[in-house]
Amino acid sequence: MFKLGVLTTLIGCTLAANSFAMNPQPDPQNPTGYVVLRSDVEAAEKAKTADPMYAIWAKALATQPNTVVEAIEPGLASNPDNVKRAERVFSQSEWDFLTQMAAQEYTYTRFLRAIGKFPAFCGEYTDGRNSDAICKKSIVTAFAHFAQETGGHIAKDNVWDNPLALEEWQQALVHVREMGWSEGQVGYTTGCGQNDWQNKRWPCAAGQGYFGRGAKQLSYHFNYGPFSEVMFDGDASVLLNDPGRVADSWLNLASAIWFFLTPQAPKPAMLHVIDRTWKPSQREIDAGIGYGFGTTINIINGGIECGEHNKNKGQPVNRIRYWEGLASHYQIPIEADEKNTCWQQTPYGSLNLEGATDVLYTNWDGDWSYHADRPEGKSFECKLVAYQTAYSALVPGDYEKCITNVYESHPGWPEVRVVDKVEPTPGPNPNPNPNPDPNGWDANTPYDKGDRVVVNGVTYEAKYWTKGDDPEKSGEWGPWMKVA
Incomplete structure (x- = not known):
């Protein structure tokens, strides 16, 4: 039985946006504070995340316990169903074919374990979509990006460095650590030690370096922390204290699968672009953003690689070449409405989606709207926003943490305590x-x-x-x- 890393209780929720009423009361334990009922907080959160897409995200980010994952081996009858599908559509021989230059830290077993951690990757679709085809396309898409992020980039005719005459799209996963960095070096500590919410939630460990590691080159403490929370039951400290595990264990590939499945709203998860669960908003359509490999580039690095001015830039040109080579080799069909490029797209970082009614967000921040019927006119609520904050709508308990401002991310917020029952106060x-x-x-x-x-x-x-x-x-x- 796998556990959900996000709010599965949102499934089927149909509460209207204003179907709850926050009723803050003076805190009997704090003369300057207030208490709010947990039932009010839960009702507010459900109302704000009632769109069915939040339940889809919840399912996509569900995880298996590490004890189950670490028992996965190629060919075992006990392997989870999504791992068996991955083995069927992408066998050990296919892995070997694409990883002849790969670092020894990347293995097929670790690849299967990374997939096994997330049942939605290569998962079953029961609505008529072809589960095997989506699985294969997901893996091939991932390898196209691996070839850019950690590839050898050696020309086929360079017989000295490439004696096997491998195509560049066969040269993925050459690097497990960012070039020029090794364990024991302190680096990529930008922002560490500051008195801000990122350090309160994901504090850097002394002497550690958060440089790029793994297939997706995970970097910086504000990425190691969230990934650690997903891998280790909400415990950010595991990888903040020992980031080297992202290079030396199956986490080197799991970090890439996690990124593949995680929406960075308003950017969708790459999986949902591939399986078409995501429906682009009108503003995205107007900005040239739709289905196809090009949008996955925009999700990963749109600010540097997308837009007309980046049409001939090395990174996106490489990614597209690798994708087209892999897609041709594995006979991945390209649909008529799919584009491999993103030069015709506005980068997500330059796209103003604030206020769009057909775009969903995944981060909470304090709602500063005025409420005449509440103490000090404060809302005592949080709202969904289009930028990273201390609180995620995809993490259980984060809405309550936002209400109570546990990481002190919104200055001037009321002192709030969430309680199960408000004790009666004497006379009116x-x-x-x-x-x-x-x-x-x-x-x-x-x-x-x-x-x-x-x-x-x-x-x-x-x-x-x-x-x-x-x-x-x-x-x-x-x-x-x-x-x-």
């Missing part, structure tokens, strides 16, 4: 002051929403819980409004 307007203000308002008295006071003959009503706010100085955005 307890007034411990024996000498209240003769005008009817007392600075030491807490007032709830709807409470009224009279000051100098004018009646004011509280818009939300307040204490110490003079009604006469409240102003349009303050907690009091005139009613008579």
Whole structure:
């Protein structure tokens, strides 16, 4: 039984966007803080992630326990079904054919284990799509990118360095570590040690280097941390403390499969471009982004390799040559609406999708919209955004962490605690002051929403819980409004 690394409870959710009501209350344990019900938080999260695509992402990022993965060996009857499919469409002999220059750290067994970690890769489609064909196309696509990222790039007629006259698309996985780097070197520590949310969530370990490792050349602590969380049950410290494991174990290929399956919204997951689960938004279509290998280039490195000005650049030209060579060799059909190139596409980093109603996002950030019926006018909610934040909509518990601002990523946020039950507070307007203000308002008295006071003959009503706010100085955005 594999576990889901994301919110599987979203399946079938049909809550409307405003079908919940946040009701923050004063925190009895913190005079400057508030509590919100966990049920309200869960309802808000479900409402914001009700689109069926969130459930699809959840399924795509489900993982097998490492104990299951590390028992995988070629040909075993006990191998997971997706591994058996991978063996059927891409055998050991095919692996050997494409890896004759590969570093010894890359093996067919490790390749199968990397696939086995993620049941959606080479998984079963029950809606009529050809599961074997999608599996084969996924593997070939991955190898085209491997050939660029970690390939030998040696000309076929260079008999000195390429005595077997291998095609460049047969030269994948030559490098397991970034050229010029070795274990024990400290490097790629940009941003390490800063007082920011990235270091609170994914703190760098002293003496470690986060340079490129593995088939996808995983780099920087803010990528090692999230990958570690997926591989080790939410524990970012495993690979932050020991990044060398990404080079020396089956993680060297699993890191690439993880990237292949993970959407970086608004960019889709590469798998969903290949299997057509993803449907491009109108703005993406207008920007030339659609189906085909070219869009996978845009997902990986669009800012450097896509757009008219990069049409003849080495990196994308190489990727396309490798893809076309592999696709021809493995007889991968290219559909009429697919493009191998991305020079005609706007790079994702230059595409403004903010506010588009047909684009989904996967990161949470504090929602600063004004709510007159809530303390201080704050929303006490988080919203989905198109940039990386401390909190992912694909990680269980991250919405609650965003609400409570656990990594201190949104300054000025209310002090919030999530509770299962709000303890009742004494009477509507307890007034411990024996000498209240003769005008009817007392600075030491807490007032709830709807409470009224009279000051100098004018009646004011509280818009939300307040204490110490003079009604006469409240102003349009303050907690009091005139009613008579």
